[in-house]
Amino acid sequence: MAARMSCYTLTKIDRSELGKYRTMTTQKTYLVISALGEDHPGLVNSLSRTILEQGCNIEDSRMTVLGGEFAAILLVEGKWNTLAKVENVLPELERSLGMTITSKRTGERPRNTDKVPYGVDVVAMDHPGIVNTLAGFFADRKINIEDMSTSTYAAAHTGTPMFAVHMTVGIPASTHIATLREEFMDHCDGLNLDAVLEPLKI
């Protein structure tokens, strides 16, 4: 009985160790980095070199100059120990680049196979509240905005101040697309926003 007991205990330990090992080797670990500071040439180079030198990889990123500032959001992939190295050098990088850097560990993006990705493109004369009216439309229908990029620009020929939005939304598979599109078009027509809602092909 004692022999069987210890055997059982050993098996239990083995399984839990195996679980840990599996987590360490097969599940990807991630760090999200957000950086904000005065723009100067070479910033992307310094940021990306630091990440590469610690043995990590930039899996997804958005970086842009906003006013006189450079802002970046990055998803960095690595092993748990190489990500720890990146976390350790961030305070030094903050000082040397003169930026405010925030970081947070995160897991793999949860798979949403019951959602269909759609692209939304809206162009209109610039006026406050366009982002909010679009976000409100999708929030009311529990549709998540997965990605969004907006910009203002002076129109060619006329110089009119314009606003353009590009979004990716995840539409629940149970949603009737034709009805949603009709509601969305009515919503945008009412506000004089020129809009397109189309399935993402890639």
Next chain:
Amino acid sequence: MAARMSCYTLTKIDRSELGKYRTMTTQKTYLVISALGEDHPGLVNSLSRTILEQGCNIEDSRMTVLGGEFAAILLVEGKWNTLAKVENVLPELERSLGMTITSKRTGERPRNTDKVPYGVDVVAMDHPGIVNTLAGFFADRKINIEDMSTSTYAAAHTGTPMFAVHMTVGIPASTHIATLREEFMDHCDGLNLDAVLEPLKI
């Protein structure tokens, strides 16, 4: 003499007041906001509604889901007092949305009429260091990266892990484009990166 002196002083004050008035009315004032936190539906709606309610406008933005996190960078335009209102509600927004929010006042983007905007598109099999080799190429030539978006995805048909980069760079007008393009193509060919460098038409 005393009369002239006071008259001179008055003029000086008037001019400085006029300058302040001009700054307040004609120069746009901006706030850059960077937000990072756990993703849940309705985040864009809450963020954009708060900015709209304080009388401000989102002029430029990038938002995306990275792993399980939602990350956003926004350029908010407003009057000095409405921007102050936004700054005041950010701590409350941080608590209610469970996000880390950083903000910084900034000015209008400096006009660089001596720079020609070019678009760079690179696609390759995913491996660490692609962002860094591209950033290094442009940093060595003092060419600033104005905007960048990168993503990884599984290729259609084969499922190969791919990496795609889209950048906007500002090339100094004095640069000989054909030479730069040749150097860039050689650099990318050497690393087996499929690349395009083209002038931005809008």
